[in-house]
Amino acid sequence: MRTEEIRWDNLTKLLDQLFIHKRRLRSELAKDIRVRKSTMSYLIEELHNQGMIRTRRIASSGRGRPNEEISLNPDHGYVFGMKLGRESLKTIVYNFSLEPVDVKEYLIRHFSKQVNPVEQVLKATQELFNSYKPSALGMAVSGCVDIENASVSFSPILGLSNYDLKPFLQSAGASDAFLCNDVDALHVGEIIKTGILRESSLAISFGVGVGASFYDGEDILTGSDGRTSFEFGHFGADINGEPCYCGRRGCLETLASEYVLVKDSAGSIKHFVQSFDRFFPELQRIRQAAASGSSLERYGSIIEYLSYHVGSLILLLRPRRVLIGGEGVVSEWIFDSICERIAGSLSSTWGLSPSMKRVSDPETWEKGSAFLALRRYVRKKLRRTPRSRALRET
Numbered sequence: 001m002r003t004e005e006i007r008w009d010n011l012t013k014l015l016d017q018l019f020i021h022k023r024r025l026r027s028e029l030a031k032d033i034r035v036r037k038s039t040m041s042y043l044i045e046e047l048h049n050q051g052m053i054r055t056r057r058i059a060s061s062g063r064g065r066p067n068e069e070i071s072l073n074p075d076h077g078y079v080f081g082m083k084l085g086r087e088s089l090k091t092i093v094y095n096f097s098l099e100p101v102d103v104k105e106y107l108i109r110h111f112s113k114q115v116n117p118v119e120q121v122l123k124a125t126q127e128l129f130n131s132y133k134p135s136a137l138g139m140a141v142s143g144c145v146d147i148e149n150a151s152v153s154f155s156p157i158l159g160l161s162n163y164d165l166k167p168f169l170q171s172a173g174a175s176d177a178f179l180c181n182d183v184d185a186l187h188v189g190e191i192i193k194t195g196i197l198r199e200s201s202l203a204i205s206f207g208v209g210v211g212a213s214f215y216d217g218e219d220i221l222t223g224s225d226g227r228t229s230f231e232f233g234h235f236g237a238d239i240n241g242e243p244c245y246c247g248r249r250g251c252l253e254t255l256a257s258e259y260v261l262v263k264d265s266a267g268s269i270k271h272f273v274q275s276f277d278r279f280f281p282e283l284q285r286i287r288q289a290a291a292s293g294s295s296l297e298r299y300g301s302i303i304e305y306l307s308y309h310v311g312s313l314i315l316l317l318r319p320r321r322v323l324i325g326g327e328g329v330v331s332e333w334i335f336d337s338i339c340e341r342i343a344g345s346l347s348s349t350w351g352l353s354p355s356m357k358r359v360s361d362p363e364t365w366e367k368g369s370a371f372l373a374l375r376r377y378v379r380k381k382l383r384r385t386p387r388s389r390a391l392r393e394t
């Protein structure tokens with residue numbers, strides 16, 4: 001590994017630990033990232049010079065040397081964590097310690113249908129940009145995202161195709177933004193919240209669409225073409241099934257998403273996606289009933305299909321943990337039923353028994369996208385800084 005890569009790798013690991021633990025002793029950080037004391041001093045000095053961290057001396061209770069507590073500097077700048085979905089654009093404003101300081105949500109159905117409502121809702125956030133002038137911005141979008149070029153390649157749910165977000169970001173005054181797929185953001189948000197960074201996990205999202213994301217213990221799986229991968233909702237599930245809005249036939253989403261709950265009214269998944277607002281009130285009523293424990297039988301086949309295909313993904317990827325979330329998991333019963341069926345579909349022959357966890361914090365998406373944006377901001381900023389001395393390899 002080149003010296004520059006080691007430097008970046010160590011700085012990233014150190015910041016990851018601080019984002020997760022908020023406060024950490026210097027001695028704990030040295031153990032977390034496994035570096036010598038001299039290297040640790042160098043890393044802390046570099047981040048301190050950038051104004052990204054604060055240090056505080058802690059008197060030792062015994063005869064040992066005094067320790068130092070390191071924390072992120074919340075005043076370094078603001079970070080936006082945004083989630084653009086079919087229902088709304090939600091923005092959570094975080095300080096540099098990733099503590100929320102403000103939140104704003106715009107409902108897409110409140111905007112005119114004449115021009116693309118997504119454009120209008122983006123323009124409406126201008127006031128937030130003016131107030132906070134964020135240092136970094138992360139946006140989670142449902143659909144296939146071109147990470148490098150900040151554009152949405154394909155998002156039928158949002159009615160976007162090859163949609164370039166750069167003009168909006170430039171006019172809003174945001175110099176840099178990190179775009180990611182919404183399931184990846186949900187996944188990263190949960191990893192940061194739990195601090196489980198070194199275990200592989202598979203995240204499944206169930207709602208208006210169906211999605212998946214895989215973390216191998218170091219990074220999120222992405223496509224080799226720079227776009228987000230894992231179009232789980234469009235995996236083939238029925239060769240003779242109904243046509244999907246994506247152009248394929250019998251996609252998993254036609255059998256295992258919330259579309260099935262309103263299929264009698266919508267007629268086809270294409271119609272459902274195009275006229276979502278018309279079916280949303282009915283969907284909300286079903287969600288509310290399910291949340292209070294009634295009408296659960298409507299979920300029967302949906303849960304069967306979803307669990308069966310999640311079982312196949314577990315066979316493919318062998319994750320240590322499976323995280324299940326999304327706006328459609330409105331009750332513990334839905335989560336338990338999915339887990340039960342997954343376990344039933346995987347015989348002990350395979351030696352697979354990943355732990356299962358429900359992701360129910362509604363702010364996980366925004367936190368994940370803010371974290372990814374922050375990481376990139378730090379990386380870019382530190383790369384621009386001339387180095388005063390070489391980092392010794394440990």
Ligand SMILES: [Zn+2]
Binds near residue numbers: 244248253
């Ligand atoms: Zn499809």
